[in-house]
Amino acid sequence: FIKERDQTLKMVFLTTKMMQRTALFVTFGGLVTSLITTFLPLWKTMNSELNEVENWYSGLWHTCIFTEEVGVQCKAYESILALPLDLQISRVLMLVSIGTGALAVLVAFPGLEGVEVCSGQQGLKRGLLILSGVLSWVSALTTLAPVSIVAYTTVVEFWDENVPDVMPRWEFGEAMFSGWFAGLALAIGGTLFFIAVCMGDYDQRPPSLPNTPQLKQRTKHYLKTEVL
Template identity: 65%
Template sequence: MFRAAEAPIAGMVLLTPKAVQRASLFVSFGGLVTTFVTTLLPLWKTMNSDLNEMENWYEGLWHMCIFTEEVGLHCKAFESLLALPPITLASRVLMCVSVASGLLGVAAAFFGLDGVAIGPGCHRTKRTLLVLGGVLIWVSGVTTLVPVSLIAYVMVVEFWDESLPDVMPRWEYGEAMFSAWFSGLLLVVGGTFLFVAVCMGDHEARQRKEIFTPPHEQRPKTQHYLKTEVL
């Protein structure tokens, strides 16, 4: 009977603000690393021509690559920014913003963790750092999901464009796009759980204050006596 009652209590003890902070920071750091790698990969788009099945074309935000069995993988960087399509240029900018904001967010959240000493009497500063880190990580996740979703939408529209001849090959989704979706979701989840950790910490501090604060001392009641004189 007592063991069954102790199991939920043990689960609640494990779910502390400190544990949620570390879990959210771990998830956010994983999403940030994945976003950085995805930004550099030339595997956003893939294309295989029916005329020459031995050639596979790949395109990313920075490189255009071709893979053949004779030569292997050969990549070439885009030469001019002005020659880039507007969607590719905007996606490149957004991914760079994502990496920068995610890096700042993880750094701010790290110094806001419980157990990381930054000076005496710094509870309010740590809370501010956690909130700032959550906002920056959230921005990083959104700026990762927006460009990959925009590129995916344009690819779908062009793939089913009836004005283009059927012989012309179409771009298809590459592995980096799925990686970008996954990393963006990780960043959004990590930033959200930082907000949850802040709310849990505020609730725990409020409960601790109510428990350890002594009740207000009641003032002693004064009795007023009516003075009577005996004549």
């Protein structure tokens, strides 16, 4: 009885429909996290040992300072061309990530089983899920790349021997880790879309032919011939 119950639970949860919805949920979560990471001014943090009351925060769009007296004050970058190259590239890649991630979610929705859109067109639904998986992977790469670029430049600048030890240095902020998490979620979501497509192909395979009496007789005849 316990084995039958376990098999029933596996059949309920490991279905193509559930896998599709899990992939959509994970991709949407990665998209939301990537969107939040893009506009958070917490990509890099800096705290001066000379003035521990002030904390500086830097993002792709704003620079903020936190003091106990005033609170948080943010200022947008005045010139785009004056920005470092890593921030310019990161801006573009993060916007591409948001666009491709949103397209992945929109494209995947009509390809889900149980959705009336494109009903009866299994080939079209399958193609939409594959396209959604590809877009999720593109979104994952364009999220992980800018976060890794900013992390690399931060490490290089932190260990730069030409900078005096007294000068404060930028360190990793919370947005860096949320960006890595968003990229990982988008990559997993795209992979789950492909797994769902493979499961759908497996479910739609033609059933094997049953052992009819004629086939059994032919098998026995072949066995007798081999013995002779």
